[in-house]
Amino acid sequence: MSTATEQTKEIYGIENWGAGYFGVNRKGNLIVISPDNDTQTADIKEIVDDLRKRGISTPVLLRFPQLLFGQIRKLQSAFKKSIKEFEYEGDHLCVYPMKVNQNRAVVEEYLREGSRYNFGLEAGSKAELYAALGLEQSKDSLLVLNGFKDREFVKLAFAGAAAGKNVVIVIEKLSELTHTFSLLEETTKDNSDIRLPMLGVRVKLYSKGSGKWEKSGGEAAKFGLTTTEILDVIRQLQDAGRVDMLKLLHFHIGSQLTDIKRIKNAMKEAARTYAKIRQMGIDIEYLDVGGGMAVDYDGSRTSFESSANYNAREFANDVIYVIKMVCDDENVPHPTIIQESGRYLSAYHAILVTNVQDEIETVVEDLTPMEVDIDDPQVVKELADLRESINSKNYREYYHDALEHREELFTMFNLGLISLEDRGKGEVLFWDICERADQFAQQKKYVSEEFDDLRRLMCAKYLANFSVFRSMPDNWALEQLFPIIPIHKLNKKPTEYATLCDITCDSDGIVDKFVDLHDVKTVLELHKLTPGEPYYIAMMLVGAYQEVMGNNHNLFGVPHEAHIHIGDDGHIIKKVVYGATLSDSVAVARYDAVQLHDHFRRAIMQRIKNGSLSTKEGNQLIEFYENQADSYTYLAPNGS
Numbered sequence: 001m002s003t004a005t006e007q008t009k010e011i012y013g014i015e016n017w018g019a020g021y022f023g024v025n026r027k028g029n030l031i032v033i034s035p036d037n038d039t040q041t042a043d044i045k046e047i048v049d050d051l052r053k054r055g056i057s058t059p060v061l062l063r064f065p066q067l068l069f070g071q072i073r074k075l076q077s078a079f080k081k082s083i084k085e086f087e088y089e090g091d092h093l094c095v096y097p098m099k100v101n102q103n104r105a106v107v108e109e110y111l112r113e114g115s116r117y118n119f120g121l122e123a124g125s126k127a128e129l130y131a132a133l134g135l136e137q138s139k140d141s142l143l144v145l146n147g148f149k150d151r152e153f154v155k156l157a158f159a160g161a162a163a164g165k166n167v168v169i170v171i172e173k174l175s176e177l178t179h180t181f182s183l184l185e186e187t188t189k190d191n192s193d194i195r196l197p198m199l200g201v202r203v204k205l206y207s208k209g210s211g212k213w214e215k216s217g218g219e220a221a222k223f224g225l226t227t228t229e230i231l232d233v234i235r236q237l238q239d240a241g242r243v244d245m246l247k248l249l250h251f252h253i254g255s256q257l258t259d260i261k262r263i264k265n266a267m268k269e270a271a272r273t274y275a276k277i278r279q280m281g282i283d284i285e286y287l288d289v290g291g292g293m294a295v296d297y298d299g300s301r302t303s304f305e306s307s308a309n310y311n312a313r314e315f316a317n318d319v320i321y322v323i324k325m326v327c328d329d330e331n332v333p334h335p336t337i338i339q340e341s342g343r344y345l346s347a348y349h350a351i352l353v354t355n356v357q358d359e360i361e362t363v364v365e366d367l368t369p370m371e372v373d374i375d376d377p378q379v380v381k382e383l384a385d386l387r388e389s390i391n392s393k394n395y396r397e398y399y400h401d402a403l404e405h406r407e408e409l410f411t412m413f414n415l416g417l418i419s420l421e422d423r424g425k426g427e428v429l430f431w432d433i434c435e436r437a438d439q440f441a442q443q444k445k446y447v448s449e450e451f452d453d454l455r456r457l458m459c460a461k462y463l464a465n466f467s468v469f470r471s472m473p474d475n476w477a478l479e480q481l482f483p484i485i486p487i488h489k490l491n492k493k494p495t496e497y498a499t500l501c502d503i504t505c506d507s508d509g510i511v512d513k514f515v516d517l518h519d520v521k522t523v524l525e526l527h528k529l530t531p532g533e534p535y536y537i538a539m540m541l542v543g544a545y546q547e548v549m550g551n552n553h554n555l556f557g558v559p560h561e562a563h564i565h566i567g568d569d570g571h572i573i574k575k576v577v578y579g580a581t582l583s584d585s586v587a588v589a590r591y592d593a594v595q596l597h598d599h600f601r602r603a604i605m606q607r608i609k610n611g612s613l614s615t616k617e618g619n620q621l622i623e624f625y626e627n628q629a630d631s632y633t634y635l636a637p638n639g640s
């Protein structure tokens with residue numbers, strides 16, 4: 001491995017956030033490493049080139065089901081080890097929360113691997129349940145239902161149970177119990193042997209999570225029953241002679257839980273609640289500890305929002321240990337632990353690759369030194385002096401002077417005292433001073449904040465062919481960080497500092513925060529663009545939430561998708577799913593392509609009639625317009 005490659009690996013932090021799944025090969029390309037066998041790798045650049053030959057251009061979402069399997073096994077084996085180590089007498093099962101990524105490809109692949117360990121599903125809405133009921137789960141896996149439920153939802157749950165699934169209706173509100181009683185009566189009226197769902201209750205814990213989703217836990221949380229409400233549910237079930245249906249106790253204190261201490265506290269409180277209910281003679285079998293296992297997006301292993309200060313082993317150890325201690329102390333059996341981790345399982349498997357379309361021109365780019373004349377205004381001359389004599393000792397002071405002079409330049413221009421040429425000359429001098437000041441500043445051991453800001457102001461702006469709103473919505477909405485890395489040229493040191501602009505017409509459509517081991521970077525190191533040569537970057541770890549939360553801003557539709565298998569001889573493209581076309585995208589806003597075509601055609605016919613277009617020209621225009629219906633919503637990459 002060349003030293004340049006080692007350096008770029010460090011710059012982008014691959015080994016910090018990559019969980020062992022990513023690397024760089026001899027060609028300097030980003031690779032995905034099979035979790036089963038680290039000699040099997042897939043070269044992302046080669047995949048993108050292959051796809052391009054098949055007419056699939058960037059942006060394209062690459063799915064690696066093997067990484068999903070890898071995460072499933074990591075989690076499963078972590079719990080298995082802890083169970084053994086602490087002599088825990090219960091089992092551990094997962095249910096995949098569909099809301100994290102409901103795509104059929106993801107859920108089916110999850111079930112394929114997860115079924116080996118009896119991993120099931122979690123649905124939080126009628127639509128998710130409707131989908132889940134049509135999927136094949138292993139016989140002993142659970143189907144846990146969270147979220148607010150109307151009678152229809154509960155009825156669907158009963159239908160699932162009757163069809164043989166191990167359905168658990170988690171009561172989030174007392175009205176759901178009323179629906180349950182009514183459906184119990186309805187379903188058992190003619191058939192007393194019919195299979196019934198199990199029930200669970202979601203508890204509102206006093207303990208809170210940490211990080212962005214802190215609000216999901218604690219007394220003011222949106223979900224869950226208070227202690228008195230739980231006792232009420234139990235009493236009502238006892239009165240109806242149905243308390244044996246109550247099998248699960250659930251809590252979920254939020255997503256991306258960054259701090260293991262908080263998790264432990266919640267675990268203690270929940271385990272105590274379980275034990276006390278158990279002591280009332282109610283045979284709760286399952287303690288559902290919710291989701292929330294965090295992904296270390298920036299690789300810093302801290303309690304920072306985009307990180308986590310624990311790994312799967314520590315998480316499993318803490319969960320198992322705390323629950324065992326409490327249960328032993330209270331003298332109740334160890335429950336089977338249900339875990340609803342979604343982000344942790346699915347984040348790694350998807351990568352969005354796109355091309356940098358262009359660089360957005362800024363003033364800073366072309367700083368051709370200008371001659372200063374005797375009759376130039378004083379302010380321009382002073383800027384020229386500063387530029388001449390700035391050095392590593394005075395750069396800070398001179399930079400401040402330059403800021404003042406620039407202010408003066410604009411004031412004079414607004415008062416009509418200087419010409420447009422003078423203003424232009426002054427601006428170029430100003431940015432030239434900034435660039436020099438920046439170079440001096442960056443040579444120092446500690447770079448003060450004002451020069452970091454300056455760097456961001458001066459850095460290149462790369463136009464990336466994607467929509468932040470569609471493909472990385474949490475970056476826009478929550479400032480969540482995702483690692484971003486070129487997929488090639490990683491054996492060459494990047495020489496540019498850049499931020500990314502997407503292709504939406506929204507000034508929020510930018511990425512200007514990047515992962516860093518110690519801080520958050522405001523600029524990303526990237527390579528200089530070579531005209532006529534594509535430059536590809538990858539947004540990593542986007543498999544959880546991003547795809548399904550992405551929206552249609554500016555009518556950019558879902559990107560193309562390719563499913564990749566990593567084998568002995570590199571990658572195999574197993575499946576290609578085409579992204580949204582223009583007609584797909586307008587349909588989202590309730591347009592009908594046929595109607596649009598009709599109107600366009602009519603307008604052209606009118607022009608032909610009044611002689612301003614020939615019939616041939618008119619037909620060509622109509623054909624061109626109608627053909628656009630099938631084209632991709634993103635930009636055609638340069639040089640294609």
Ligand SMILES: *Cc1c(COP(=O)(O)O)cnc(C)c1O
Pocket residue numbers: 097099100124146252254255256290291292293340341342343344
């Ligand atoms: C969202 C959600 C999850 C999944 O959380 P992750 O952070 O993705 O693990 C699990 N359970 C419930 C009830 C949820 O609402």
